[in-house]
Amino acid sequence: MGGSSPNCLRDSLRQALHRREAKLCRRKLTVLPSSSVDFSSNDFLSLSTSPAFRARFLNHLKRAPPLHPFASGGSRLLDGNSAYAEELEEFIATFHNAPSGLIFNSGYDANVGVLSTIPQPGDIIVYDELIHASAHEGMRLSRAGKRVKFAHSSPEGLEAVLQSQILADPQLRDGQRNVFIVVESVYSMDGDVAPIADFLEVVERLLPRKNGYFIVDEAHATGVFGPRGAGVVQQLGVEDRIFIRMHTFGKALASHGAIVLCCSDTRDYLINYARTLIYTTALGFPMLASIRSAYELLAEGETVQLQRTLGQLIVYFRTRLESLSAWGSSIFEVDHFTNSPIFSLRSRVPRQLASVCQQEGYIVRAIMPPTVPVGRERVRVCLHAGNTMEEIDGLIKTIETWLQQTEKKTARL
Ligand SMILES: Cc1ncc(COP(=O)(O)O)c(C=O)c1O
Structure with a gap:
């Protein structure tokens, strides 16, 4: 032991940084x-500097009863849950025309939570090649049998990948195994909108047993695209054909965290298995009030x-x-x-x-x-x-x- 190994580690860290510097x-x-x-x-x-947002947020804080805890208290499964959090989830789910919603501490945690737990052994994940790093992290931890990328925003690319997977595995065609299709509705670096309607057509045609499940990350669409900022999926009116939507609060909504919109069974499953929900301190009241303020403004058309x-x-x-x-x-x-x-x-x-x-x-x-x-x-x-x-x-x-x-x-x- 002694002094040499830390220096060794520091050298290798520095070398890695120098390599990045050189590139x-x-x-x-x-x-x-x-x-x-x-x-x-x-x-x-520009909600983060909006007087209307600030006034509403401060009002929510002020209306909290004396001694109402401003801290979180723990994980959602222990002391971090509250009626306020559950009502907020219902309010947001209603706004998005979804059966239910589950709040995570960030979009990163939501993507990791969903993708690491929902696809089951033997299932396949098919993803857009430009999908966000957090989705990659979730897929890396997932038990899905295979992860296959398709050309960015290309319905033809998706079709080719699906066809080859179906050929290779008859259980996909029979509906005994599931395919998860992971896309963003608006891409964070290029700003392009995914052709979700075309993707739906491809998947529903090739997988008539309805074992193709869409997971759509609406991080960059939230607040900006769709009716009252509800996102691209609602703009297209295809909420019922999407298995999971994920909206983040840290971008246009001047807050922090994210919601996974899904059916109540999926919500329950995530509460039981998503480690990024279970093993972390939940958002405290001030951040929930901030999210509530933003969604009230959206819902009221403000x-x-x-x-x-x-x-x-x-x-x-x-x-x-x-x-x-x-x-x-x-x-x-x-x-x-x-x-x-x-x-x-x-x-x-x-x-x-x-x-x-x-x-x-x-x-x-x-x-x-x-x-x-x-x-x-x-x-x-x-x-x-x-x-x-x-x-x-x-x-x-x-x-x-x-x-x-x-x-x-x-x-x-
Ligand atoms: C497409 C996409 N998904 C998820 C995330 C992660 O969201 P959050 O910043 O809330 O962790 C981001 C953030 O950059 C994103 O661009």
Whole structure:
């Protein structure tokens, strides 16, 4: 024992970090000035700074009886449960037109809880290749016999994978084994909306015994897409054909945590088996009150105007970006999908572009592998209901100046 092994460990940790540094993908925590303009966070409705949200939240806190515990008290299965939490689950489930809901401490925990427990031995998970890291973590822990990816947002890709799995395993065709199809409704890095209706058509045609179960992660759709921000599944009116929906509260809802919307048997099963629910301290009253405040605003239609404003800003930013298309050279390319507040500015030097924008007071972030595949590095720009057209003009001007200077430098080489 003694001093050598800790040094050895530290050396290997440092080497790993140096390798990341060399590949320009070492992650660092950063704090940007609060005076900077937010073009980065997932606070799409700007609810976190909304006076209406703050007033409602504080009112919920104030209305709590004296000595009402502000701390959680334990796991949901022990002292962390409350009538308030259960009523909130019912309220959210009703809003989402779902039979029941179960709150987890985060979307990460919800995905891990669902995917690690629900697929049974012999079942198959078929997932979109760009699915979030938390879904990968859940699948890694799952007892499913196989996990197979399909090409991003491709109904043809899903069909090809399903067909080959059904050919290989007659029990799938007979309905004796289950297939779980895991997708996001809006992808976090590209902002594209999944073709859920087409996926449903493929799965219901190939698995007529109804043993194809959809798990849809609505993290980036919550509050932003669908009627009163209820999500893409409700926009399509296909709630009944989706086995599990997962909505997170940490993005547009200015809170923390997530809900799994499912039937009551599935809810019960998760309460019994999901370790990310059982072995962790549940959310305390203040966070539940925050989630309640956000959902009340959604349910009362108070966020619809924010959704509209965001929609107008999306159109404006897209039009302004088109004015930069003359620069659509090797150093800059824009990926954007209609209605999405997430824009991907692809560049070979995303860190440089992000840093220039940050110096000018605009928070945007470079997204590097392994968060996105190699070759898909980008600067991710997120719009918010609280952004202004002037701020967008300022960001566009900064990008334009950078492009002009970079092109000049490249031409001189
Ligand atoms: C698609 C998706 N699912 C799940 C999560 C995890 O949610 P949370 O931040 O609540 O843990 C995220 C967060 O980045 C996400 O983008």
